Amino acid sequence: KAGVTQTPRYLIKTRGQQVTLSCSPISGHRSVSWYQQTPGQGLQFLFEYFSETQRNKGNFPGRFSGRQFSNSRSEMNVSTLELGDSALYLCASSGDSLTNEKLFFGSGTQLSVL
Amino acid sequence: KQEVTQIPAALSVPEGENLVLNCSFTDSAIYNLQWFRQDPGKGLTSLLLIQSSQREQTSGRLNASLDKSSGRSTLYIAASQPGDSATYLCAVKSRPRQETSGSRLTFGEGTQLTVNP
Numbered sequence: 001k002a003g004v005t006q007t008p009r010y011l012i013k014t015r016g017q018q019v020t021l022s023c024s025p026i027s028g029h030r031s032v033s034w035y036q037q038t039p040g041q042g043l044q045f046l047f048e049y050f051s052e053t054q055r056n057k058g059n060f061p062g063r064f065s066g067r068q069f070s071n072s073r074s075e076m077n078v079s080t081l082e083l084g085d086s087a088l089y090l091c092a093s094s095g096d097s098l099t100n101e102k103l104f105f106g107s108g109t110q111l112s113v114l
Numbered sequence: 115k116q117e118v119t120q121i122p123a124a125l126s127v128p129e130g131e132n133l134v135l136n137c138s139f140t141d142s143a144i145y146n147l148q149w150f151r152q153d154p155g156k157g158l159t160s161l162l163l164i165q166s167s168q169r170e171q172t173s174g175r176l177n178a179s180l181d182k183s184s185g186r187s188t189l190y191i192a193a194s195q196p197g198d199s200a201t202y203l204c205a206v207k208s209r210p211r212q213e214t215s216g217s218r219l220t221f222g223e224g225t226q227l228t229v230n231p
Contacts, residue, residue, distance in 0.1 A: 004157075045218040056218055088155070105150075
């Protein structure tokens with residue numbers, strides 16, 4: 001069974017641009033969560049999608065948005081990039097976050113904002 | 115609001131030593147606690163998951179315990195090897211206030227482990 005796949009692996013953008021990151025969950029998984037990891041803040045929860053609906057949201061500005069498609073693949077969008085958005089963005093999938101299942105993480109997208 | 119703390123922040127040990135990593139959390143209303151390993155610049159690899167009703171889980175040289183009432187978990191690594199060098203993260207899955215609002219993991223800051231040959 002293929003794991004969680006995130007693309008692209010690396011991204012370099014400049015301030016003010018926007019970016020879209022993609023995540024393909026493990027086959028059969030319906031819950032996809034996004035996390036931001038920075039050296040200063042550690043791992044912070046962004047949002048969770050389940051069956052195409054955003055079910056949970058962390059404390060990030062509206063510039064951070066996402067969506068989930070009918071095949072459970074998810075995209076995350078960041079508009080008007082700021083230097084502080086430079087981070088490793090991790091996607092995780094599970095069958096349903098409201099259970100005792102493990103979360104499986106992808107390798108992440110390393111975003112650098114110049 | 116759930117808060118997770120890991121001690122120590124960094125640990126350096128000689129190969130072969132047994133070691134313990136600590137994790138504490140503030141809200142005992144949890145589904146489970148999960149220990150992850152992260153290598154530099156990489157994603158997270160799940161090591162062990164302990165459900166809220168369980169006391170411990172074991173996998174090979176790893177043993178994780180959970181004391182929900184005191185808000186503590188430990189990860190025990192036996193006979194450490196240089197390949198164990200990585201950052202170890204503890205994460206708690208909290209019960210949501212509403213069943214429709216999903217759940218999330220709250221992570222500790224991690225313990226950076228170095229095992230010297």
